[in-house]
Amino acid sequence: RNDNGGGSNPPIAIDNISIVGVDCEAPSNLTLLSSTSTSATLSWESNEYVSEWTIYYKASNESEYTEATVINTNPVTLTNLMPSTAYTAYIVANCSGEYSGASNTLTFSTQCNTIDEFPYFESFEQSPIACWTTELIEGVQNWEIKQSHHYENAYDGDNLIGINFTTGSARLTTPVFDLSSLNNASLKFAYYNPDYAGVSEEIRVQYKSSPDDEWANAMIINNAHSSWTVDSLALPNPSSSYQLSFLIVGHFGYGAAVDAIQIYDCEDSTEAPLPQPCDPPTNITVNNITAT
Numbered sequence: 001r002n003d004n005g006g007g008s009n010p011p012i013a014i015d016n017i018s019i020v021g022v023d024c025e026a027p028s029n030l031t032l033l034s035s036t037s038t039s040a041t042l043s044w045e046s047n048e049y050v051s052e053w054t055i056y057y058k059a060s061n062e063s064e065y066t067e068a069t070v071i072n073t074n075p076v077t078l079t080n081l082m083p084s085t086a087y088t089a090y091i092v093a094n095c096s097g098e099y100s101g102a103s104n105t106l107t108f109s110t111q112c113n114t115i116d117e118f119p120y121f122e123s124f125e126q127s128p129i130a131c132w133t134t135e136l137i138e139g140v141q142n143w144e145i146k147q148s149h150h151y152e153n154a155y156d157g158d159n160l161i162g163i164n165f166t167t168g169s170a171r172l173t174t175p176v177f178d179l180s181s182l183n184n185a186s187l188k189f190a191y192y193n194p195d196y197a198g199v200s201e202e203i204r205v206q207y208k209s210s211p212d213d214e215w216a217n218a219m220i221i222n223n224a225h226s227s228w229t230v231d232s233l234a235l236p237n238p239s240s241s242y243q244l245s246f247l248i249v250g251h252f253g254y255g256a257a258v259d260a261i262q263i264y265d266c267e268d269s270t271e272a273p274l275p276q277p278c279d280p281p282t283n284i285t286v287n288n289i290t291a292t
Helices: none
Strands: 028-035 040-045 052-059 076-078 086-095 106-109 120-122 133-138 144-146 160-163 169-173 185-193 202-208 216-221 225-234 243-249 256-265
Touching: 028 086, 028 106, 040 086, 040 106, 052 076, 185 202, 185 216, 216 225, 243 256
Parallel strands: none
Antiparallel strands: 028 040, 040 076, 052 086, 086 106, 120 256, 133 169, 144 160, 160 256, 169 243, 185 225, 185 256, 202 216, 202 243
């Protein structure tokens, strides 16, 4: 030791210092450009003299990376991926037999498939729910999956999705549906919005017929329900890129919850219990008959 700390302090020396360039620099700024349900296009920055790279990727819940074939294009598109899945990836440069260090590790997700098989049913038994999203618009309370809401257990299964008392607003949005195969696309769901001191949260069922549309109201529930209530409606303006959302507008009641959400063809007889929007009319009466 040579710090005057006591004892004998031998001298210290260094020699033969050199500064060398790195011939095979690691790529940088690995970035996701776009994704579909089964593919992802990635780009990166690399030394201008490098023309080959090897990319490694895996689903985030897997332990081993898949080594892609040596690639010579930037950007590159990974194919045969799983829908609605999180992936991680990194890339190394191939420099005439020498390999660089790894780039930054990128995490990305593939998109969801459009749902076109019906009836569709969701009772929130898994968390998170693939392809459903929540959005906190105002306030601090957002949708959450839980087993009960204000002394009521789930309507179907073990879980429901709800929001605690709030004066804010939050949106729960479904995946995208292709309803073009349904003759009478319909929604059925259970909801619960108990009152507190005479006020309750408002539930707005809203829809979009295309991604660029504004949300439009399909149903507004603005009166309290002290137990689970099941309702249904024919979906307005069905399309091949249809989405629904449940918007809570808070009035500081006891919150609200929904469960057992089903999208089905109303002409498909046995799938939806009462009430059904296409039940035949009853008790028809005629009055004010004239000559014409």
